[in-house]
Amino acid sequence: MKKNLLTTEASDSIITRVKNLSVNHQPQWGEMTASEMLLHCNSCNRQILQESGENKKTTLKQYLLRILALYIASDFKKNILGESRHDTKGKINSAEFEKQRTEFIHLITQFPANTHSLTLPHPAFGNISTHEWGIAAYKHMDHHLRQFGV
Structure with missing residues (x-):
C-alpha cells in the first residue's frame, strides 16, 4: 500500500520529519533554501486542498505518467521543474x-x-482521484524533505 497523506500515520511521519528541519539545512540537490522549499510546499498544498477544477480529458501520456510516478517509481525524480506559479526561488528570506x-x-x-473530494486536475497526471492526490502529496513532501536530508 502506497503512503498517502490522507492518512494520519503518513501525515504524522511528514510532520515529525519537518520538525527536524532547520533554517540552516542545505539542499542535497536543487537550489532552494529550506524556507523557499517550505513556501513551495505550502503553495502546492493550499492549492490541492482549496482549489477545484473542471475535469479535462486526461491524455494517454498523462495517464501513463500517473501510473509510473504514483504506483511504480519509488520516489519522484530529482530536479524536476514544477509549475512556475509554485516557483519560490528568491521570494522569501x-x-x-x-x-x-x-x-x-x-x-x-x-x-x-x-x-x-479533491478535484483539482494535476498538471502532469490529469484528472486524479482524491486517493491519488493523497499519494502524490505524500510523495511530493517526501521528495522535498529528502532533498534537505530529513
Missing part, C-alpha cells in the same frame, strides 16, 4: 522559516481531516 514551517504543519494536518 530565511527570517520567515518558522512561520513557513508552522504553516506547513497546519496544512499537513488538514489532509487526514479532509472530508471533501
Whole structure:
C-alpha cells in the first residue's frame, strides 16, 4: 500500500520529519533554501486542498505518467521543474522559516481531516482521484524533505 497523506500515520511521519528541519539545512540537490522549499510546499498544498477544477480529458501520456510516478517509481525524480506559479526561488528570506514551517504543519494536518473530494486536475497526471492526490502529496513532501536530508 502506497503512503498517502490522507492518512494520519503518513501525515504524522511528514510532520515529525519537518520538525527536524532547520533554517540552516542545505539542499542535497536543487537550489532552494529550506524556507523557499517550505513556501513551495505550502503553495502546492493550499492549492490541492482549496482549489477545484473542471475535469479535462486526461491524455494517454498523462495517464501513463500517473501510473509510473504514483504506483511504480519509488520516489519522484530529482530536479524536476514544477509549475512556475509554485516557483519560490528568491521570494522569501530565511527570517520567515518558522512561520513557513508552522504553516506547513497546519496544512499537513488538514489532509487526514479532509472530508471533501479533491478535484483539482494535476498538471502532469490529469484528472486524479482524491486517493491519488493523497499519494502524490505524500510523495511530493517526501521528495522535498529528502532533498534537505530529513
